[in-house]
Amino acid sequence: MAAQTAWSEAYAIATTTPKPLPSTPVAVEAAAGRVLAAPIEALRPVPAFDTAAMDGYAVAGDGPWTVTGQLLAGAVHSPPLRPGTAVEIATGAVVPEGTAAVLPYEDSLRNGDSVTAHPSAGRRVHIRRAGDDVRPGDVLVAAGRTVNATIAAAAVQAGAEQVAAHRRPTVTLLVTGNEVIDSGVPGPGQVRDSFTGLVSAVAVRAGADPVVRRHVRDVAALLESGLTAARTDVVVVSGSSSAGAADHLHGVLGRMGATWHVRGVACRPGHPQALAELPDGRWVVSLPGNPFAGLVAALTLLEPVLTALGGRPPLPLPEVPVHGSAKLMPTGVRIVPVHRDDRCRRRGGWRIVAETSSAGLQAAARADALAVLPESWADGDPAPILAVP
Template sequence: MNMPWTLARQTARDAAKPLDAAELALPDALGLALASAVRALTSQPTCDTSAMDGYAVSGPGPWTVVGRVAAGDPVPALSPGAGEAFGVATGAPVPDGSDAVVPVELCSLDESLLIADAVPGKHIRRRGEDWSAGDELIPAGSLISPAVLGLAAAAGHDTLLAHRRPRVAVIVTGDELLHTGPPRPGRVRDAIGPMLPGLLTRADLIGTTHLRDDPSALTDALKQDQADVLVTCGATSVGPADHLRAVLTDLDAEILVSGVACRPGHPMLLAVLPDGRCVVGLPGNPLAALAAVLTLLHPLLDTLGGHTARPPVTARLGDVNAHPRDTRLIPVTRSGGTAVPAGHDRPGSLWGAALADALAVVPPGHQYGEVELLA
């Protein structure tokens, strides 16, 4: 019996544990997931600083300008209430004893005498105003984006502890497949192999093997041990050339998902080999294969890579002839908060998916309302 789509997706998330982590220089951590939270090593700002180009003043005006402070200078001091001022640049330390910073455009200067209206505390960024030393800035499991790298550097870090990317090997099977040139009677171009690298942005693709429909060759390919995940294309159904289930049984694999109640893609498969490597079986029809990638492969790779599950993206979708029992995955385009079917959604064609922004998850019996979008 085919597994419900939501359960199959959760099974894929739970099928493995995050891979090992290493301390990496900031540039090398880009695109990985944090294995531990980023915490501030110092307070930000580290001292009271000026938010404007202008004058730091003490006491009531007018003030006598007694010096100037640039960003990076040591912190000088003003005599409290003595009517003194320091010229300050944006980001410069504010002298001890300052009551306010007056923007330069609001000031008039007569030789060394400053005349302006000051608002107590105005335009001073106080020490620790952004964060204090020890504060958690980014939680573990977060994607290390360029902004995260910049924030980590600002908080004092030179390295980050990050999970490594999963290594993926792809095995494309089928006597009928061509890998160059136009299709011809009885032969079709492989559309899944060229599609997959772009769907593996959170993994390292270490190789693609093309096989005929030969169970012994498939057995040998599944024994290669450099990959954390083996992705097979084709051979997942029950026809005479569909050898994957029998091969996995001979290899003593535990089959966690053997068919999913969704259209397209119901013959998709997820298994774990005795040594812990995972096998994701994609159906041979291209749109069905894409559905299997989004249902099983992406959640599995996210777990292995240590990524926290992201909140679902949703949109409103009208009546699309929902199936009474199975989940439908249909290509859609987005317009504001509404999803519109892209059409051309036959399992063997990627035409609709190529026009679409996402696949909409249409639950059984859906008529109108919010649905999840997978991209």
Template sequence: MSWDSARRVAHLIGRPQAAVSRVLAEAAGCVLASPLVSPGAVPPVDRSAMDGYAVSGAGPWRVIGHVRVNCAASVELTVGQACSITTGAAVPAGTTSVVRDEDVELDGDWVSGPGEAGRHIRRAGEECRAGEVVLPAGVVVDGPVLGLAASLGLNRLTVIPQPTVAVLITGDELVHQGPSAPGRVRDAIGPMLPHLITQAGAHLGPVLHLPDTRTALLEALDVARADLIFVSGSSAAGPADHLRPVLALLGAELIVDGVDCRPGHPQALARLGDGRLVIGLPGNPFAALSAFLTLGMAAIYRLRGLPLPALPVASIPGGVDCHPRSTRLVPVRVTEQGVVPVGHGGSAMLRGAAGADALAVVEPGPAEAIAARLLPLDPGARLWGG
């Protein structure tokens, strides 16, 4: 399957969970399932935007009182009068402007300063009106969204829950401490995948290291309680690659059986009978990263209730070689002049990806590309829409 087709299919195949109501503290990272509507005007009354003096008419003004933020305005101003006021306090009736403390000149009970009409007053409904839609459905709930909801007086949000993603890492040759050695390979995918998953906005479930046996993989897949399961190092066709036979034993539907890209060709996507998705990642680290950004990100976006984002296009001033039949995924650094390949892009290498900003998606062709779409290496980047 072509790279673009595989990415689209991975996004289409999943199903988000049903919407739930959550308190604000538990809604972070979820996606709004319904528009955010303000139940009332914000602010509900005219408020001071500064510490200073609420004044009426032209100055100088005689000070007749004080208004604090946690009290209703207890004074009413007439022309030539003022009262001191704190930021956020309701302005008294008759106020025409607020003069900042730093602009005020004091002379006993009298103040003077610039008193432009309407200055430093937040008008009732200035941010939103009662019943106004302030955010559409489909927005990721982050810090500003939580703050906005609180400022609207809301205690709960209706959201699509984050999907739970499990990781199964296979390989008898893998070691988890110290360097590689003859016959032993330091596991790089195990430390990489959990960070990618959480940055993509999913909830990290179990991370298990399995021996290269069909039985171990079968049992682990059968009991994994997750919406999406990544299986690393068992997706090719070698004697230790058991993913496809195990999927057949489980009655899974194999939807993507290899993607025409380099690196990352032997990736796979299947759906189990209960709806859980399984993505097979190659065992080489950069190939696994490429597969995660191809199938994994698309599937997670769908499970979160998000659209598949379009990828921006950038020029490649020096050009980059095309593969005659496959899409190339090339680590690049983004500069003001365009993107520059950083090298070290072999399937077993992470040096290039670690020093890059994105992967250039280089279409197949007979020569070289001078422009390409950019696939961000940070799954949480705004470029992804997260």
């Protein structure tokens, strides 16, 4: 096996090597959470017509004005206003032809069918003209943005019915191990599957479709069959990642002609993690079988891969001062659970929860993030952090 990849290099490879999945046209209402592959351009003006910006009176010419009718939002036909006349008008209603201004209720004095401007009224027109906010062809949102409810609403307002968005990555999780059970109380030598929930949470956070999960026993032919049958963009394999008698993944991927991008990472825990690409373009992410090590690998390789495939721009990892003590790894990084700590707020507010094995998740469950500590780290030094799912 080749020399282990530095953690920062492995993270960078997973972030930059996969290319975004192709874009597809998608209805605006169904695009939430997807990343725009092209800008959204306005198809109609906003406002689409000259509209009242206040409740009050649309007036023409000089006052006093004779009120001749009423206009509510949604009315589409109204006769032009003649000088000296007015119509009562609601915010959002189309202003009649000939309207010079909208006189708000609070700036008006009405007596029967006659209305005059209050002496203290200003000279504002209170009409929003067609295209004041957006004109056809204006770019509403640039490519690369993740569609949220506000973006979708702005697109609909400007007449866009569809947007071009990158396809969401699809994910299959192959949980390997004869000892793994899906439910119930484990018997002697058995363990419950703790990977499906973690991988699903990471995938959803990265914008992927819900994970398809399958259990595979420790037989090389079954693992190869599972990899072949998984017709998703990414196949995640938990376990089978090392060099033991039941660890078949590396041999199977070799026979399948996979290209290795990461094959072991210089970190503890999680060093057996790997990233490979099958000849048909599918990605394989290998997670060590110990749950905490698997969580480290999911955050190091899986989340950046899914983020890249979905077209999301990579976000730099925050670096924060980390306090406490840890057994550092020579020529590598130690990854430890950390949490916000009010007792050291003035010094940065993050503290190591506890030393933990590669198997136990208890310390990670009490943490807000995982800190990546280089061999040169000392108490209070800044370190990158990975948010736990």
